[in-house]
Amino acid sequence: MEFMPTIRFAGELPFTVVLAIALLAAFAVMWYYARETRTMASPYSYLLPALRAAAVALVIFILAGPVWHRRQEIGTLGKVTFAIDTSASMSMTDSSGSDTSESRIRRATRLLVGTPEHLGLVDQLSETHDIEVIGFGAAAPVPLWSNRDEETLETSLQLIAEDRRTNLASAVSAAIVEVDSDGVQSTLDSVAEESDRNTPQANAQSSDESESESKRVRSAIVIISEGRHNLGPSPVDAARRVAASATQVMTLGMGSEDEPVxxxxxxxxxxxxxxxxxxxxxxxxxxxxxxxxxxxxxxxxxxxxxxxxxxxxxxxxxxxxxxxxxxxxxxxxxxxxxxxxxxxxxxxxxxxxxxxxxxxxxxxxxxxxxxxxxxxxxxxxxxxxxxxxVRDRRLLILDGSSRWETRYLRNLFQRDPAWRVDTVLYGPGTDMPSVTRGSQSGQFPADAEAISQYDAIILGEIPPEQFKHADAALLRHFVSRGGGLIVVDGRYQRVRKLAETFLSDLIPVNYAGGDAVIDGAKILPTVTGGEQPMMLLRQSENSDVTRVADMWSRLPPPQYVNQVQPQAGAEVWANTVSRDGKPTPWLVTRLFGAGRVFYFSSDQSWRWRYKLADELHARFWNQVLSAVMQPPYSASDSFVSLGTDRVEYAAGDSSLIRVRLQGPTGKPIGDATVDALLVTDDRVVATVALSIDDPSRGTYQGETQPLDPGAYEVRIRASGFDSTALQATTPIWVGTPNHAELRRVGLDKNALMQIAQAGKGSYFHESSADQLLEQLKPLSSGSVIESDVLIWQSFYWFWVVIALLTAEWLLRKRAGLV
CATH class of the missing domain: 2.60.40.10 (Immunoglobulins)
Structure with missing residues (x-):
């Protein structure tokens, strides 16, 4: 395959500088020459100056050193992607005393670029392989160089290792090769079967199969890292997927396995x-x-x-x-x-x-x-x-019986001085056979004002025959305005009747099968659930999905679980796995308007208290309430209440800003133009237009653009109010240093070996880079022929200048100027 030739510039002066000089000189020559030809007839009046100016421009353009570059591929090239880790751990020197020792990232660069005495990996492969170099850290991998670029490799690899996290999975996944329209993909380990093609069985294959084999994509990615993965999904799983897409995963370990002091x-x-x-x-x-x-x-x-x-x-x-x-x-x-x-x-x-x-x-x-x-x-x-x-949170518990789950949850939050708990138990067998509606404690909320005083509601097995469409409308209103709803299902099928009638859009599950329930052998978080802080049962788990799952699997199992399926758009954060290995959702969640709903398919968490009391039970339910609720308004003055969803954000996160606006008499104002101002050092750095949330309550909300690291103060500007009237402000912090990257910085050889094994490749240490080279060479059955013609030194350039000057002389002679 031959690619379209390109023109490169190898002069000592930059191309733009030479171009500017040539154009200025050409313009000067035309202006000076035009004084002589001004009175001449067309085309002599402008053609003669143009020919002279073009010749002068070409002569000056020699300073740019134009080169005619041709690239031709013969056969099938192997593709090799080198992925260099640019996280902070790659800045280590693996030395305890020498100030002049090279960092890991400098050594990695040197392995690719080479030295005057020894060719780098790229130079030794560039004539037979398609080479690409990418950098990765916390964000998506960034292309740095390829052997199709005009930039030199050394210029492109001026890297700084400063990323605060390492996502090895993103680097591995970057190597998935797209299938060509007439090509065939297969795994790279089939390269080892190359010799089998000459066997009698292989020669007996059809011509179509032979053509497909010749077009097979052969590629590899080489992960150059110390192997510490601390962000994103499993790189081992990513390596398996990459291997299935005809790409082999190699790993090159940098540094020492010993941790520095x-x-x-x-x-x-x-x-x-x-x-x-x-x-x-x-x-x-x-x-x-x-x-x-x-x-x-x-x-x-x-x-x-x-x-x-x-x-x-x-x-x-x-x-x-x-x-x-x-x-x-x-x-x-x-x-x-x-x-x-x-x-x-x-x-x-x-x-x-x-x-x-x-x-x-x-x-x-x-x-x-x-x-x-x-x-x-x-x-x-x-x-x-x-x-x-500073303000106590309010919780409403609604249930149709005083079951064990309800008792323990009520006692748990009633003992907490930060909570005010109202419990409404009604139905047959309780002290309130028929529900009483109103705005007092012990009554089912009768209107939006009564229900809006609560931060969260725990909904149990209330009698469906005493539930009305107005009650369902109140619950929807409550959740859509930012309230948290927790549905705890039980064995009496009452929640099922609510979900299938009044609350089908609010409760995020559909019921499967009949009324039967299954025994749950254990509870296991899903991949999504295992990453949620709410699912950490011990502080030391540190969001490690494996440790989180292990802790959950050792909990006392529920004796029964309702068989449900998540609705569209809902997420399953945990499953129960029956004794025969069949999973069924245990915790399902979904956003509903500005609020969130949690559904639990069993009411057996009180069993976790066995021998542990509140150690796990209280921690989990406090985290559930924190996850399901919106934080309160943090600051208020006479006219505005202001709050954010968090006080601390990671760099690149967005902040949800909520505002309530009222007039001098306390009447809500729902038709104002409201902006949130992000201020740093008394300077407004961002303005967020807030949209009307509920005009009747005078509430507004809006979301910022991804935030840069720093400390901000949020202020409010609203039409009809003087800037000094709205005094409430609230602070937020963005980009708090995350030290996950520096927890361990020694070489994790085992992790890199597992990635390579899953990717059907091999692991090498930086000291054995030559062995890596031998593994990469067989990937290619072709070669690259590149040629350069120094145009500025060739006779072609000289003859063009001579032709222009000759044409000018002939025209001058014809015009009578010679």
């Missing part, structure tokens, strides 16, 4: 919110290598004041979990003192920071970093934020 904060586990008069408790995960037996100081700071501290002396290397617990009432009071007069806060954002201090200088442990006690000073501290709720 380092101390740091790996993670701070904390709740999203806490009661203003309560205690904040959680876990700090500290990593340490090379500091065994030495005291490490831990502390949590608020406004540069230490609010908690502890000292540990680790006896083993790795990660250590340290629990913390302290009161927040004084912190809330100190934060509120800075609040502008006239502004009240329902939630206060506590800006905290966890710090570890080894008390040992880097020189004493042979480090090349100036940070005390570790190699990477950036993970010595980690900021985190928690919203302290």
């Amino acid at each position: 380092d101390v740091g904060i790996a993670q701070v586990i904390r709740p999203d919110s806490v009661a203003a008069d309560g205690r904040l408790s959680g876990t700090i995960i500290v990593k340490q290598f090379g500091m065994t037996g030495k005291p490490l100081g831990l502390r949590i700071e608020h406004q540069n004041q230490t609010v908690w501290q502890h000292t540990i002396t680790p006896d083993v290397e790795g990660e250590i979990e340290v629990d913390y617990d302290f009161e927040v009432s004084s912190l809330v009071e100190a934060t509120q003192q800075a609040t502008v007069r006239g502004v009240s806060r329902d939630a206060v954002a506590l800006d905290l920071r966890a710090v570890v201090d080894s008390g040992v200088s880097s020189d004493s442990v042979g480090l090349d970093s100036g940070a005390p006690g570790n190699l990477m000073s950036e993970n010595d501290s980690m900021p985190f934020r928690v919203a302290a709720s």
Whole structure:
């Protein structure tokens, strides 16, 4: 295959500079020459200056060094993609004392580019393979260079390893090859069967099969990394899919398996919110290598004041979990003192920071970093934020009997000072045989105002014969406006009747089969559910899907589960798996308007209390309530209430901003033009137009564009209000440092070997790059022939200039100027 020739420029001056000089010179020549030909007849008046100017421009253009480049492919080329990890762990030097040692990413670049004494991998393959180089980290892989580009490889690989996470799966998946319209794809291990084509059996195949074999796509991706995967789906699963798409996965390990000497904060586990008069408790995960037996100081700071501290002396290397617990009432009071007069806060954002201090200088442990006690000073501290709720949350429990699940949930939240719980039990066998509707405690909410005072509702097996269409409309209104609904199904089939009649659009499941229920052997989160913070039953699980699933599988199983199927658009976060291996949804969820609905197909979570009391049961249900509810408005003044869905975001996330607007008399204003302003250092950096949510309540909401890292203050601007009247503001933080990338930075050889094995390839260490080269060479049965013609040194260029000058001389002679 021959590609269309291209023109490249090899001069010392940039092409644009030479072009500008040539055009200026041509214009000057034409202007000067035109004085002589101005009075001549056409075409001599303009043709003569044009010929002279063109000749001058071509002579000057020699400075650009134009080169006529041709590329021709003979046979079938193998495709090799080199994927270089650009995450922060690749900036390690694997050295404890030399300042001049190369980082992993520099060594990886050198393996591809080569040195004056030794050709790189790319140079040794470029004549027989189609080569591409990509970079990957936390985001999608980015193309860096290919051997079809005009840029040199060395120029394109000026890389900086700074990404805060590593998604190996995205790099592996980037190698999936598209099937050509007349080509055939197969796995690369069939390359090893190349010799089989010469057997008598192979020669007996049809000519069509031979043609298909000759067009077989042969490709490989080489993952150049230390192998630490901490973002996205499993790279092993991705490698299996890639291998099925005719691409082989090779891995090239960079660095040493030994962890460098380092101390740091790996993670701070904390709740999203806490009661203003309560205690904040959680876990700090500290990593340490090379500091065994030495005291490490831990502390949590608020406004540069230490609010908690502890000292540990680790006896083993790795990660250590340290629990913390302290009161927040004084912190809330100190934060509120800075609040502008006239502004009240329902939630206060506590800006905290966890710090570890080894008390040992880097020189004493042979480090090349100036940070005390570790190699990477950036993970010595980690900021985190928690919203302290000043207003009590309100929960409504609706059920038709006092079953065990209802009793334990009511007791759990009634004991929590941050909650106000109203329980309405009605129906046959209860103290309220017939439901009473109204706005008082113990009554079913009778109107939108009564139901809107609650943050979440737990709906149990209420009598369907006492449920009305007006009740269903109220529940829809409640959820669509941001309320949280939790449906806990039971054995009496009452929820089923509601789902099939009044609430078919709200409850996110359809019932399968008859009235029978099945025994559930165990509960297992799905892939989607395992990634949800709500599903973490222990603080130390750290969103590891495997550990999360293992913990769930050891829970006491439910004795029965309703057989349901998720509706379109709903997500299954957990299944029960029966003794015969059949799964059925246990936890199904779906967004409904601005709110969310959770459906549980069994009411057996109270069994988790066996021998553990509230350790798992209380943690899970508190996380369920936090996940299903919208946070309250955090700040209010006389005219506006303002809130965001979170106080802390990852870089690139969007913030949901909610506003309630009212006039001087307290009447809701639902027809104003409202904007949210994001302010940094008293400078407006973004404006978000809010749309009307509910005119009758004067509520508005809007979503920001993906946010850049930084600290922001959210302010409101509304038509009809002076800028000084709307004083309520709320802070948000974006891009809090994530130290997942630095938890372990040593080479994970086993992970890379598993990826290579799943991708039907091989693993190599950087010291064995020559062996990798030998594995890649057989992928290609063709070659690339490239040729360059130095146009500016060729006789063609010279003859063009001579032809222009000759034509000009002949025309001058004909015009009588010679």
